[in-house]
Amino acid sequence: MITIKGPLCLTMGLAGSALSLLSTMAWGQVDNGDFEQWQLGKPSNWTTIDSGISLTTEQNRVYSGQTAAAVNVLTTTQGNTDLAQTVTVEAGKTYTFSTWVYHTEGGVRARLVADGYHNYSDPQQLNQWQQLRHDYTATSNGQITVGLRFYDVSGFDGNETVYVDNFQPSGTASTPPPTGGACQANALTFNLTTDKYGEETSWVIKNASNSTVASGQNYGANQSYSENLCLTDGSYTFTISDSYGDGICCSYGNGAYSLNGPSRTIASGSQFTSSASHSFTLGTDNGGGDGGGDTPTGYYGAAAGLSGYALKTALHNIIASHNNQGYGAIWSFIDQYERDRYFENNGTVLDRYSEKPTGTDSHEFTAVGDQCGTARIEGDCYNREHSFPKSWFGGKIEPMNSDIHHIFASDGYVNNRRSSFPFGEVGSSTYVSSNGSKVGSASGIGYSGTVFEPIDQFKGDFARAYFYMATRYQDRISSWQNNSSYSDAVLNGSSDQVFEAWVVAMLKRWHQADPVDALERARNEGAYQFQGNRNPFVDHPEFVEQIW
Incomplete structure (x- = not known):
């Protein structure tokens, strides 16, 4: 199994x-x-x-x-x-x-x-x-x-x-491991209850190198399983799949799954289509028992054992006092930390609005020399994109205006076409960038206005940036709802949930479908060196499920 x-x-x-x-x-x-x-x-x-x-x-x-x-x-x-x-x-x-x-x-x-x-x-x-x-x-x-x-x-x-x-053999009751075989690393427990078609269910855990370290399949119908895992420190992605494409609940039984760490649930669920993915990090920073790769020891210690909005508040207190470097310094951050070392690996500026992860880029930008300027067509220059538009928080107001965790290098022209539209999933597009990013009418997400949809490769990056904003600025974000029609569409006027239900559902889906990767971890470390705070949802992707 x-x-x-x-x-x-x-x-x-x-x-x-x-x-x-x-x-x-x-x-x-x-x-x-x-x-x-x-x-x-x-x-x-x-x-x-x-x-x-x-x-x-x-x-x-x-x-x-x-x-x-x-x-x-x-x-x-x-x-x-x-x-x-x-x-x-x-x-x-x-x-x-x-x-x-x-x-x-x-x-x-x-x-x-x-x-x-x-x-x-x-x-x-x-x-x-x-x-x-x-x-x-x-x-x-x-x-x-x-x-x-x-x-x-x-x-x-x-x-x-x-x-x-x-x-x-293994009977229906699980027997604890012998004392001599106790886990010396990170002890996890995977629990699974199958539906009427247990043979359709499988799961896999992969490490940061995309190598499979654990997996399960060939389950019985309407059965419950409990299995103990022992994982070394590192970053992982857990994916559960259903070969028929209807999840494990609730049309053909009440299936469910959970992956539990020493002090918290890392991943859980039941309703999905073909698959659901959850990223998580294990380590030694004492952040609730499951640490994060390069995270300083004890950085998340105050969040240990918490969940829900209490966890969100603890994370806010940890990351709220960052050292604002100013909007001009972002050019230097891009020069140092926003280079393509992952796709073409040629050192050009990595722009999430025009980067083609599996092909040759239509446009490439040289750091510093190709800064905008005026962008008349795609490929003219690169800009500093507020993925969380500055009009939503009232304009050029610090520290939000210069917070690197939500500002990315982007093609200046595509940035202009994105405007201040919410992120969303496009049904009918009016504009498509060279890498497939779209502007158009939303479809199937509970919102019908104009939205901007980045490509799948970077959706999780933007989702985690939004979860960061909801946490870092939870002391003031409830007042931003009425700053524009688009902020009103996205924000619900609260300081806990922060986003409208359709936004939460979509961001969680993006977060799961596009797990944290090496690019994002390196950028998070760079942001920590640059302004002194981290994005908790990159270090601990499991925090998303635990809060929302």
């Missing part, structure tokens, strides 16, 4: 390290599931059905413990190429049988055996561990066969090795 890679540990039900301690249990116990005990070159308690496979001990490709089983598949005959043992089960009890397999060539696939055949491995998923699992409910007391069967597929050359490790 869970895939774990890299510097990360897992406990799920009766973990492999606990199996030898519990080998005397009568019910649902896989013996030597971690393949640690071998006698005369064979793994204890395991048998092979015929000569179609041979087994050797493996110490290099190991999922857990010190050794795994190297299964050498030698035949194209698919009759009885089985690795198996008998397990005693109790009537009415549900057991989760699972194991990890590692393919090297792609000419053989493995199939889980649990009183029958279930769930093939993907033979094309090479040189990495993948999990097979099945929830088995015993209909009577007795013994069943548990193990793996191996099949050849296209490309099999008659001799291929598959590595197997960590064969384990």
